[in-house]
Amino acid sequence: MNDLADRLEELRGRGLHRRLRLISGPQGPRVLLDGRPVLLLCSNNYLGLADHPRVRQAAAEAAMRWGTGAGASRLISGNMGPHRLLEQRLAEFKGHEAGLLFGSGYLANNGAIAALAGRGEVVFSDELNHASLIDGCRLSRAETFVYRHGDLDHLAWGLRRAEGRGSLIVTDGVFSMDGDVAPLPGLVELAGRHECRLLVDEAHGTGALGPGGRGAVAAAGLVEEIDVIVGTLGKALGGYGAYVCASRETVDYLINTARPFIFSTAPPPPMVAAAIAALDLLESHPHRVERLQAGAHALRDELAAEGLAAGGATQIVPLTVGEAERTMALCERLLEHGIFAQGIRPPTVPDGSSRLRLTVMATHRAGELRHAARVIASCARDLGVSAVPSPPGRAEAPLAEAA
Numbered sequence: 001m002n003d004l005a006d007r008l009e010e011l012r013g014r015g016l017h018r019r020l021r022l023i024s025g026p027q028g029p030r031v032l033l034d035g036r037p038v039l040l041l042c043s044n045n046y047l048g049l050a051d052h053p054r055v056r057q058a059a060a061e062a063a064m065r066w067g068t069g070a071g072a073s074r075l076i077s078g079n080m081g082p083h084r085l086l087e088q089r090l091a092e093f094k095g096h097e098a099g100l101l102f103g104s105g106y107l108a109n110n111g112a113i114a115a116l117a118g119r120g121e122v123v124f125s126d127e128l129n130h131a132s133l134i135d136g137c138r139l140s141r142a143e144t145f146v147y148r149h150g151d152l153d154h155l156a157w158g159l160r161r162a163e164g165r166g167s168l169i170v171t172d173g174v175f176s177m178d179g180d181v182a183p184l185p186g187l188v189e190l191a192g193r194h195e196c197r198l199l200v201d202e203a204h205g206t207g208a209l210g211p212g213g214r215g216a217v218a219a220a221g222l223v224e225e226i227d228v229i230v231g232t233l234g235k236a237l238g239g240y241g242a243y244v245c246a247s248r249e250t251v252d253y254l255i256n257t258a259r260p261f262i263f264s265t266a267p268p269p270p271m272v273a274a275a276i277a278a279l280d281l282l283e284s285h286p287h288r289v290e291r292l293q294a295g296a297h298a299l300r301d302e303l304a305a306e307g308l309a310a311g312g313a314t315q316i317v318p319l320t321v322g323e324a325e326r327t328m329a330l331c332e333r334l335l336e337h338g339i340f341a342q343g344i345r346p347p348t349v350p351d352g353s354s355r356l357r358l359t360v361m362a363t364h365r366a367g368e369l370r371h372a373a374r375v376i377a378s379c380a381r382d383l384g385v386s387a388v389p390s391p392p393g394r395a396e397a398p399l400a401e402a403a
């Protein structure tokens, strides 16, 4: 009965025990962490909208006008004006016929994948996909073929082997822990050739890539070719909740079959109104996206100048260290120097590829990023850690530590 203590002890022994840290105040570039002032380098508030006055105001006003909760699921009595408006706005923004809100990105991926694939079919999933896609595949009860990270030949082999049972390919657009972009043109080609649907999770692409921050799919000019886009409101859009964009028929199907949509209370009106305000800001101030991209370039360059090779190609800047303990030692050392860059360990990333996952925000100043790179390099040197670009995938997971 009391094996939980043993299991916790085992996690501690492997350097994998987690604890909650406490942030005081809103998510800005500088926060108080457990009472200590730090530069925040691991938030997904990429565009600085979570703490933007107009977004906060919209949430406050919606709370007064519509109340704090929707009171029921959408199919009972929880479908309100703001839900419909936000769905239309998201569909227009993403260039799809229709949109559908979910409680979170985790739920949207679970719900959409489990609805679109089923027993007797095969789902194809990149090995570095986010846990919500992985769990969606599990829930679908379809057979899952996990292809090597970004490896189109491996995927093509799996599709041939499925002999027509393939129903869905699922991928992160921007990989959440690696910051690289999926090979979307090749995925579209294979999906078309094998008559599979393609679902792209734009959690980290929206607000960060493509024209006006429309995402990795728009950046690749492939909006018309993708069957299902999933996005979250909890990262660049600064709130909470998520959405699917797809054809009207697909959305109608999800309304009727996606269990996290059917069996869960509708998103609260203040969160929906906050997302509408965030979209307004994104559309009227697209330079925020450029600032984010410029900041990411600057941080990579500064790290390279310090001899640290970061992975990825976006606002997610991973510094792969290797062992979990060494990664957390570096994370703690950085905190002592006023930098908060959370260490990421298994099972979030493959064994042997623990890393600092640095994330840039449009609100970081160039001087802050320069300072961060110098401090990271100096702490890494003190601890004898040399970061290398992220390993190619779970299968290989090599790692690098220096003496």
Ligand SMILES: Cc1ncc(COP(=O)(O)O)c(C=O)c1O
Binding pocket: 104, 105, 106, 107, 109, 130, 132, 172, 175, 176, 201, 203, 204, 232, 233, 234, 241, 242
């Ligand atoms: C790629 C990806 N998809 C989905 C999610 C889940 O989104 P949410 O935080 O809205 O549940 C995340 C992050 O948490 C993610 O990184």
